[in-house]
Amino acid sequence: MDISVRLEIKKQTVREEIEKAISSVKGVYYQRSGGPCDLVILEIDDGFEFQHLRSFQASSIFLTSDRVDSGLLVQALKAGIKEFFPQPVKKDDVRDALLKLREQKGETKAPKEKKGKLINVIGSKGGVGTTTAAVNLAAALADLGKQVALVDMNLLFGEVPVLLNLNASFNWGEVVRNISRLDSSYLMGILSKHTSGLYVLPSPPELDGFRGNGASGVVDKLLRLMQGMFDFVIVDGGHSLDDTSLKGLEVADSVFLVTELSVPCLTNVKKLLWTFRQLGYPREEDTKVIVTRYHKKSLIQPKDAEESIQKKIHWCIPNDYFAVTSAINQGKTLAAVARNAEISKSLKELALETIGRRTN
Ligand SMILES: Nc1ncnc2c1ncn2[C@@H]1O[C@H](COP(=O)(O)OP(=O)(O)O)[C@@H](O)[C@H]1O
Numbered sequence: 224m225d226i227s228v229r230l231e232i233k234k235q236t237v238r239e240e241i242e243k244a245i246s247s248v249k250g251v252y253y254q255r256s257g258g259p260c261d262l263v264i265l266e267i268d269d270g271f272e273f274q275h276l277r278s279f280q281a282s283s284i285f286l287t288s289d290r291v292d293s294g295l296l297v298q299a300l301k302a303g304i305k306e307f308f309p310q311p312v313k314k315d316d317v318r319d320a321l322l323k324l325r326e327q328k329g330e331t332k333a334p335k336e337k338k339g340k341l342i343n344v345i346g347s348k349g350g351v352g353t354t355t356a357a358v359n360l361a362a363a364l365a366d367l368g369k370q371v372a373l374v375d376m377n378l379l380f381g382e383v384p385v386l387l388n389l390n391a392s393f394n395w396g397e398v399v400r401n402i403s404r405l406d407s408s409y410l411m412g413i414l415s416k417h418t419s420g421l422y423v424l425p426s427p428p429e430l431d432g433f434r435g436n437g438a439s440g441v442v443d444k445l446l447r448l449m450q451g452m453f454d455f456v457i458v459d460g461g462h463s464l465d466d467t468s469l470k471g472l473e474v475a476d477s478v479f480l481v482t483e484l485s486v487p488c489l490t491n492v493k494k495l496l497w498t499f500r501q502l503g504y505p506r507e508e509d510t511k512v513i514v515t516r517y518h519k520k521s522l523i524q525p526k527d528a529e530e531s532i533q534k535k536i537h538w539c540i541p542n543d544y545f546a547v548t549s550a551i552n553q554g555k556t557l558a559a560v561a562r563n564a565e566i567s568k569s570l571k572e573l574a575l576e577t578i579g580r581r582t583n
């Protein structure tokens with residue numbers, strides 16, 4: 224992190240000493256021109272008026288003076304001066320102060336940890352198209368240049384690797400076994416990278432060790448860590464409400480509740496919305512109802528469904544059995560097998576809407 228320094232110093236000896244300090248610290252350089260800079264080192268005398276400090280256009284100011292009295296120091300302190308060097312100035316004192324400033328500046332400019340959005344995609348029933356929606360929404364977000372992780376929470380019955388034809392070496396059983404080692408570099412090592420750009424964490428193919436106490440704590444730690452690493456964490460939450468699934472709902476920023484426009488599915492939607500209100504999470508405004516396999520000629524239309532569930536439908540993913548089946552059978556995303564199909568366009572629009580860049 225470079226620091227530009229301007230000197231406003233008259234005494235030659237003082238100036239030379241400070242210049243030596245500047246040249247001894249890497250990343251700190253001497254700015255000869257006027258204008259804004261990171262640091263001004265300023266020599267002041269008796270009549271100095273502290274209100275003039277702002278005119279130096281510097282983020283930080285160090286002062287030096289051959290007069291050191293408590294009144295002057297108090298004024299300097301009040302003006303937010305970072306360092307004060309009594310004269311004769313010692314090169315090492317200036318050097319230490321420059322190192323400290325460089326360190327502080329490095330810290331403030333360091334990239335902030337991401338706070339990715341966690342979207343938990345759950346189904347009102349098995350087989351409605353939850354996994355298809357989760358996988359293809361995640362892929363569409365990755366296609367838009369986002370860093371996306373896809374986590375399969377369906378214990379035993381996870382199908383994300385099947386839909387993506389992914390031969391993953393690890394699943395989150397690995398995380399459970401090594402919870403004490405869990406950090407971003409360990410996690411990066413066990414995620415599988417798919418050609419769509421997605422980072423995938425499949426679910427374990429057996430139940431051992433995932434039931435009872437502790438499993439929901441692991442899910443909590445894992446998902447929060449992933450939020451710090453990715454722009455989006457998409458969870459295929461399946462349709463059960465066990466401890467781990469509830470934790471996945473609790474930590475989610477949004478829950479996409481996938482349903483068909485059928486009476487049994489909409490009845491389940493009503494039950495789930497009621498349960499969420501009882502639980503206190505996910506919040507009403509964070510729960511989005513997504514209709515899938517939507518057909519214009521469907522007997523139940525979206526407005527009928529809205530009346531029944533007393534909630535707006537956020538999105539309708541069209542019915543396209545052919546495209547979905549080809550994608551599943553080839554282990555590819557919908558965009559890869561049928562980029563121009565309505566269903567792929569709809570998922571792309573949903574991804575754009577999700578990142579707040581809707582085009583129409
Ligand atoms: N938009 C869609 N249009 C047509 N068929 C779909 C659609 N989404 C899913 N399907 C069908 O539903 C089946 C189950 O989809 P899947 O995503 O695995 O559901 P879930 O995860 O809810 O069990 C798929 O094999 C496919 O045949």
Ligand SMILES: [Mg+2]
Nearest residue numbers: 353354382461
């Ligand atoms: Mg599924």
